[in-house]
Amino acid sequence: xxxxxxxxxxxxxxxxxxxxxxxxxxxxxxxxxxxxxxxxxxxxxxxxxxxxxxxxxxxxxxxxxxxxxxxxxxxxxxxxxxxxxxxxxxxxxxxxxxxxxxxxxxxxxxxxxxxxxxxxxxxxxxxxxxxxxxxxxxxxxxxxxxxxxxxxxxxxxxxxxxxxxxxxxxxxxxxxxxxxxxxxxxxxxxxxxxxxxxxxxxxxxxxxxxxxxxxxxxxxxxxxxxxxxxxxxxxxxxxxxxxxxxxxxxxxxxxxxxxxxxxxxxxxxxxxxxxxxxxxxxxxxxxxxxxxxxxxxxxxxxxxxxxxx
Amino acid sequence: xxxxxxxxxxxxxxxxxxxxxxxxxxxxxxxxxxxxxxxxxxxxxxxxxxxxxxxxxxxxxxxxxxxxxxxxxxxxxxxxxxxxxxxxxxxxxxxxxxxxxxxxxxxxxxxxxxxxxxxxxxxxxxxxxxxxxxxxxxxxxxxxxxxxxxxxxxxxxxxxxxxxxxxxxxxxxxxxxxxxxxxxxxxxxxxxxxxxxxxxxxxxxxxxxxxxxxxxxxxxxxxxxxxxxxxxxxxxx
Numbered sequence: 001x002x003x004x005x006x007x008x009x010x011x012x013x014x015x016x017x018x019x020x021x022x023x024x025x026x027x028x029x030x031x032x033x034x035x036x037x038x039x040x041x042x043x044x045x046x047x048x049x050x051x052x053x054x055x056x057x058x059x060x061x062x063x064x065x066x067x068x069x070x071x072x073x074x075x076x077x078x079x080x081x082x083x084x085x086x087x088x089x090x091x092x093x094x095x096x097x098x099x100x101x102x103x104x105x106x107x108x109x110x111x112x113x114x115x116x117x118x119x120x121x122x123x124x125x126x127x128x129x130x131x132x133x134x135x136x137x138x139x140x141x142x143x144x145x146x147x148x149x150x151x152x153x154x155x156x157x158x159x160x161x162x163x164x165x166x167x168x169x170x171x172x173x174x175x176x177x178x179x180x181x182x183x184x185x186x187x188x189x190x191x192x193x194x195x196x197x198x199x200x201x202x203x204x205x206x207x208x209x210x211x212x213x214x215x216x217x218x219x220x221x222x223x224x225x226x227x228x229x230x231x232x233x234x235x236x237x238x239x240x241x242x243x244x245x246x247x248x249x250x251x252x253x254x255x256x257x258x259x260x261x262x263x264x265x266x267x268x269x270x271x272x273x274x275x276x277x278x279x280x281x282x283x284x285x286x287x288x289x290x291x292x293x294x295x296x297x298x299x300x301x302x303x304x305x306x307x308x309x
Numbered sequence: 310x311x312x313x314x315x316x317x318x319x320x321x322x323x324x325x326x327x328x329x330x331x332x333x334x335x336x337x338x339x340x341x342x343x344x345x346x347x348x349x350x351x352x353x354x355x356x357x358x359x360x361x362x363x364x365x366x367x368x369x370x371x372x373x374x375x376x377x378x379x380x381x382x383x384x385x386x387x388x389x390x391x392x393x394x395x396x397x398x399x400x401x402x403x404x405x406x407x408x409x410x411x412x413x414x415x416x417x418x419x420x421x422x423x424x425x426x427x428x429x430x431x432x433x434x435x436x437x438x439x440x441x442x443x444x445x446x447x448x449x450x451x452x453x454x455x456x457x458x459x460x461x462x463x464x465x466x467x468x469x470x471x472x473x474x475x476x477x478x479x480x481x482x483x484x485x486x487x488x489x490x491x492x493x494x495x496x497x498x499x500x501x502x503x504x505x506x507x508x509x510x511x512x513x514x515x516x517x518x519x520x521x522x523x524x525x526x527x528x529x530x531x532x533x534x535x536x537x538x539x540x541x542x543x544x545x546x
Contacts, residue, residue: 181411185400192398195358197386197415197463 004149009268015156015225017264018163022218023241024248024256025170026091026211032187032251033207036107039114040094042238043121044212048087049136049219049229050125055079056137056220072139079139080220084213091212092205100201118234125231133230136223159221166214167257174253179206187251247287249300259298263287311336311467311498312357315368319352319361326352328522334467334500339493341501341509341530343543344519350502351395353519354469357500358392359384371467386415389466393473397456401445405436405455408444412462422462429458432488450481457488467498474505486512506543510534518543 023045030038038044059075062068070078098113143154174180186193186203193200222237223229244263248255266286271279291297310333317330327349334340344350355361357369359381369376371388384390391412400408409429413422430437433454439447444455453473460468470489474482486508493499503509510516510530518526518539526533533539 178410178414181403181407182414184402185411188400188402189398191360192394192400194360194381195385195392195394195398195463196412196459197382198411199380199382 005272007148007150009272010265011150011152011156013265013268014160014261015264016268017261018159019218019222019237019260020241020244020263021257021260022163022166022214023237024244024260025167025253026215027242027245028248028251028253028256029183029207029211031245032253033183033190034099034204035190036099036110037114037242037245038094038099038208038211039111039238039242040098040117040121041114041211041215042234042236042241043118044087044091044094044234045215045219045237045241046231046234047090047121047125048083048212048216049223049233050129050231051086051216052079052083052220052223053134053136053229055082056139060137060139076139080217083216083220087216087219088209088213091208091215094212095204095208100204118238122231122234129231131231133228136227136229138227139224155224159225162217162221166217170210170214171253173210179203183207243284243287247291247297249297252297252299255297255299262298310334311338311372312500313368313370314357317353317356317367317369318364319349319356320364326522327356330519330522330524332517332524332527334498337493337496337498338515339499339501339513341503341513341516342519343503343506343509343516343539345543346504347521348519349522350504350519351471354392354471354500354502357384357469358390382415385464389464390469391460391464391467392469393456393460393471395471396475397452399444399447399452399455399459401443403444404441405444405447406440408455408459409436409462412459416462425462429461432461432491433458449476450478450484453477453481453485454488457485457492461492461497465497467500468492470499470501472503472505473501474503474508482508506539510539510544 023041026041026044027037030036030041056075056079059070059078063070063075094117098117099110102110102113140154145152145154174183182193182196182198182203183206185196186200190200193203240263241260244259245256247263248257248259263283267279267283270283270286274282312334314330314332317327318325319327330353342350342353352361356363357376359376359379363369363377367377371390374388376384376388379388385392400411403411409426413425416422430440435451436454436458439451444452447455457470457473460470473485473489477485489499489512499513501509501513510533513530515528516530516533517524518533526536526539528536534544
């Protein structure tokens with residue numbers, strides 16, 4: 001493998017890993033404060049992508065009809081902001097309807113609920129949008145730059161840049177804001193949080209909202225890079241990002257980001273060496289192998305009994 | 310009356326933890342509930358904080374308001390009832406200062422929080438020295454101070470304390486109780502739950518004796534200290 005080829009794949013892997021990392025964050029954040037895995041998260045990502053698709057298509061049509069003429073960059077910004085907003089509402093709704101009534105129930109119940117919500121979301125999108133694949137409208141013409149033989153598109157740069165910026169913003173929020181502090185406290189000892197005058201439900205809703213908003217951004221950027229969408233796209237993406245959350249260490253935000261990128265790298269590099277039909281077989285065997293030796297993930301703490309008041 | 314509790318009943322499945330308690334607390338008082346392990350002392354405090362679902366028929370009013378309509382976080386933020394839980398339960402991953410700031414999360418009088426933080430650091434100077442240290446690295450005594458400090462910030466009408474003496478050396482215990490006295494003098498009513506009956510009876514004005522989910526005795530501490538039953542069972546003769 002020559003150096004140019006190697007760096008070309010690094011660039012591809014950074015983009016591919018960005019999607020996993022952003023989605024894995026949603027799994028990890030929810031797990032860290034509520035100790036449940038939101039198995040509907042992959043489908044929330046899918047719905048976020050479709051919301052982005054509808055918004056973009058709608059705004060482009062409005063512009064074309066001359067009703068409200070907006071430049072393409074503004075359409076993109078509006079799409080991202082509104083899709084984050086709507087998708088976070090969906091996340092909060094899922095928490096409110098699906099998970100909150102099950103707070104005290106065995107954890108298997110919440111897992112099953114998550115799977116069912118996932119199916120409901122898929123079939124809802126299917127019934128509204130139809131089964132045919134839809135084409136994500138292209139807002140920004142793709143420009144390719146070649147740096148030392150490595151080809152980089154403006155879309156790729158944007159995806160990696162936006163993902164890393166969001167991760168840093170999330171980190172700052174969690175470490176330095178009052179709400180972030182409450183989230184960290186809740187991750188440590190859930191049951192004492194109300195004694196500080198803080199509503200557990202409010203923090204849970206916030207966490208679902210943030211995780212879903214990040215998934216929406218991942219979805220829109222995915223649509224820009226791979227513009228073909230179908231309602232089952234969230235399944236495999238969701239599971240792989242869930243693997244990233246586990247590989248990063250359950251509940252670890254930094255772990256989820258790093259593991260998301262790591263899985264992106266493993267997948268891309270496996271595909272360069274082996275036939276692409278074997279990609280997931282080999283890539284996930286490698287990850288399984290890592291988890292055998294580090295069952296609590298790269299940055300997770302060994303299984304600890306959490307205090308419950 | 311600051312707090313009035315009537316017919317307080319709590320069950321865990323078939324186990325009846327509290328079987329109809331009646332008690333009151335006046336404003337500015339220090340009241341203690343003593344009793345053996347498992348008598349229901351913690352459950353009583355947890356019921357007041359609304360962490361425990363009480364059975365129908367229970368009446369709890371605080372400054373004339375029906376407490377049963379309040380969720381746990383509003384008991385703290387709107388009624389001003391703070392709770393130092395059993396085992397302190399600090400957020401070990403947060404610094405001392407963050408633990409205290411978190412306790413001010415829902416306070417509306419943001420301007421007063423800074424002054425209260427200073428007050429906490431004045432009462433417990435050890436915490437000031439360690440304010441940027443993770444709470445999990447504090448010694449037992451310091452942790453108890455932080456737990457009390459956190460309650461001081463979160464609600465000042467009534468402070469519920471669950472076994473603050475647990476695991477503390479006598480000298481530290483004395484220090485913690487002295488600061489509680491100071492906090493009480495500044496206007497915070499205190500309800501203390503203790504297994505260490507001697508300490509509690511010396512500290513409080515009135516006491517209730519809880520046995521197997523029922524109140525057996527009540528009265529002024531000065532009188533209860535000489536009560537033959539309490540002397541025999543709780544003060545070691």
